[in-house]
Amino acid sequence: MSSCFCSKSEETGKQGAVPEDQLVISDDSTHPANLICELCKVFYNNGWVTGTGGGISIREGSKIFIAPSGVQKERMVPDNMFVMDLESENYLRTPQILKPSACTPLFLSAYKMRDAGACIHTHSQAAVMVTLLYDKVFEISSIEQIKAIPKVTEKGNLMYSDKLVIPIIENTEREENLTDSLQQAIKEYPGATAVLVRRHGIYVWGETVWKAKVYNEAIDYLLELAVKMHHLGIPTVKQN
Numbered sequence: 031m032s033s034c035f036c037s038k039s040e041e042t043g044k045q046g047a048v049p050e051d052q053l054v055i056s057d058d059s060t061h062p063a064n065l066i067c068e069l070c071k072v073f074y075n076n077g078w079v080t081g082t083g084g085g086i087s088i089r090e091g092s093k094i095f096i097a098p099s100g101v102q103k104e105r106m107v108p109d110n111m112f113v114m115d116l117e118s119e120n121y122l123r124t125p126q127i128l129k130p131s132a133c134t135p136l137f138l139s140a141y142k143m144r145d146a147g148a149c150i151h152t153h154s155q156a157a158v159m160v161t162l163l164y165d166k167v168f169e170i171s172s173i174e175q176i177k178a179i180p181k182v183t184e185k186g187n188l189m190y191s192d193k194l195v196i197p198i199i200e201n202t203e204r205e206e207n208l209t210d211s212l213q214q215a216i217k218e219y220p221g222a223t224a225v226l227v228r229r230h231g232i233y234v235w236g237e238t239v240w241k242a243k244v245y246n247e248a249i250d251y252l253l254e255l256a257v258k259m260h261h262l263g264i265p266t267v268k269q270n
């Protein structure tokens with residue numbers, strides 16, 4: 031599939047790759063630049079990153095891979111990816127004409143505060159709906175799918191009857207201005223692997239890209255279920 035965004039050579043009229051392109055061009059389907067494109071298509075088909083909203087960033091060692099801002103996330107190609115050195119926060123690769131995702135400081139928070147291997151941001155309607163139904167936190171217990179979510183503060187996953195708690199922060203006019211409250215929520219809820227953003231969506235992270243993907247899927251399932259339970263008047267936290 032051809033890119034919907036200009037590649038460096040298209041933009042400059044120059045042929046051939048520059049050395050930084052080797053950071054993102056790979057035959058390996060599990061290379062972060064390839065995975066970001068592949069996973070964003072999956073997320074798009076789930077309705078999670080439509081209309082340019084949302085995305086995913088992946089860390090490989092000290093390098094983090096970041097998608098461009100304001101583009102159709104399901105149409106990206108590896109050549110569109112930014113690469114940043116996590117420690118210095120210097121860009122190792124900057125595609126011309128594109129800006130890095132406005133979510134970058136939020137992704138950095140998950141990398142630096144939780145040693146995440148990937149962070150997913152979606153505009154899932156279930157996530158948005160839940161933030162209209164709950165105040166400071168979303169809570170659910172006694173649903174089998176909870177067993178896919180990690181305890182975070184200790185090894186292993188939650189049990190069936192454990193309570194999953196996800197903090198909710200208030201939205202801001204600009205995505206990057208969410209950073210302080212996201213960091214505050216990460217500190218206040220050491221067991222959380224996700225933060226909901228009111229009337230906006232959710233950030234979910236994990237130790238690896240695959241764990242982040244599974245957590246995001248399981249959490250979205252639980253959020254959607256909670257909206258349906260609420261509609262039927264069924265409490266999401268089971269009383270004994």
Ligand SMILES: CSCCC(=O)C(=O)COP(=O)(O)O
Binds near residue numbers: 098133151205
């Ligand atoms: C309609 S998308 C508004 C911005 C946003 O919330 C988002 O998640 C996308 O940000 P990006 O800069 O990665 O395009």
Ligand SMILES: [Zn+2]
Binds near residue numbers: 084152153205230231
């Ligand atoms: Zn967003």
